[in-house]
Amino acid sequence: MATDGKQSTARRDLLQQIEADVQKKWEKQKIFECDAPDSSSEKFMCTFPYPYMNGLLHIGHAFSLTKAIFAAHFNRLLGKKVLFPFGFHCTGMPIQAAANKLAREFDVYGKPYPIFPPGRPQPKESSPDVIEIDDDGVTMQWKPPASTGKKAVKEYVVHMKVQDQDFKVVKKMPPPSPEELKAAGNKVRTVLPIEGGGCVYKVIAILEDGSSCPPSPESDQVSVDAAPKDKKSGAAGGKRVAKKILAKSGDAAFQYEIMKAMGLSPEDIPKFVDPSYWLQYFPPLGVRDLKRLGTPVDFRRSFITTSANRFYDSFIRWQFRKLKQSEKIGFGKRPTIYSCLPASPSSSQRLMHPTSWTRPLR
Incomplete structure (x- = not known):
């Protein structure tokens, strides 16, 4: 039943309440806790x-998890003793790299309250790499x-x-309202003049106290093609077309921006400069x-991986010692990247400092 022009969510809310009540019952009865069965019990593991713990779980995890969830529930209904353990991956460089970047x-x-530049200005495209313009200019x-x-x-x-x-300077404009910003996909949008020969744009945000943000990265170069001629009269006709004549540079997100998008407050984000804090924060949310x-x-x-969990770390070390003793694994050579700054082989995630110039390791 609709109220005030909005569709009722009563059925959805009821289903969610039933789900929450059932999950509380599962938690209270500890039905998923599985101890070692006796020899007569059929087992399923x-x-x-x-999942890597440099952020929250997402829909991709949920999609893949459903297969394991269905299998576990089905085998429990068959009367089997079902064990479903779960690990959170915290090993490797992505967490360290993100902490360093932050x-x-x-x-x-x-x-703790940084002042970032605006994003790179980009033309609003009507088709890949083609931007229609009118007499007022190009939409950026x-x-x-x-x-x-x-x-x-x-x-x-x-x-x-x-x-x-x-x-x-070609334009000064007030910031859009929150409604306008949302309607434009969280982008500031305006029409700017364009001239022949190729134009490049950059933006500076002026703050309320008269100070300014750092300038944005420069846009890709945009040029104006001549309008097509009318076949009958020979006169120029149709819309002019602007084209980006350099490769699309993209607009990389700041790590701060990524953390903010996860719902973290500006007061909490500085804590993530310490890579060990990621291990404390994200696994419980998982x-x-x-x-x-x-x-x-x-x-x-x-459990979490890494040497922060000494039990898991000991288990992995034991596994690799056994594999080495059985000659199942060995040391060999492979192409990699050598970073001169730390003077060591380096993965791509570590090559984020501008002075980390590299050469192939052969």
Whole structure:
């Protein structure tokens, strides 16, 4: 039944309440806790690849997990003793790299409330690499700064240069309203002049106290093609077309921006400069979300990887010693990347510092 023009969510809310009540009953009765069965019991064990704990679980995890969830529930209904342990992957460089990236952002843009530049201006495309323009100019858009040091943006100042000329101010505009920003896909959007020969744009956000954010990265170069001629009259006709004539540069997100998108507060984000804090923060949220999904895991048997968990670390070391003794594994050579800054082989995630110049290791 609709109320005030909105569709009722009563049925959905009822189903969610039933789900929550059943999950509380499961928790109270500890039905997913599985102790070692006797020899007469039929057993079933289910596992899942450890999700990496540099963020929250997402829909991809849920999609893959459903297969394990169905299998575990089905075999429990058959009367089997079902064990479903769960691990959280914290080993390797991605967490360390993200912590390092966040630390560098605070060093460059300020801490605890950094002031970031706006995103790279990009043309609004009508088709890949083609932007229709009118007599007013070309529509450009950019992301607002991820953080402005708790200061409101007063206006955006757009600069443009043509070929090798200097940048000049071509537009000043107030920030869009939250409604306008949402309607434009969280992008600031405006029409800017365009000239022949190729134009490049950059944006500076002026804050309420008169200070400014760092300038945005420069846009890809945009040029104006001549309008097609009318076949009968020979006169120019149709819309002009602007084209990006350099490769699309993209608009990489700041690590701070990624953390903010996860729902973290500006006051909490600085804690993630310490890579060990990631191990404390995200695995419990993983357990929370797995329980909400109804995953039949024995959480007494959940764990994190890395040497922070000495039991798991000892188990892995024992495995590899056994494999080495059995000559199942050995040491060999493979192509890798050598980073001169730490003077060691390095994965791609570590090559984030501008002075980490590299050469192939042969």
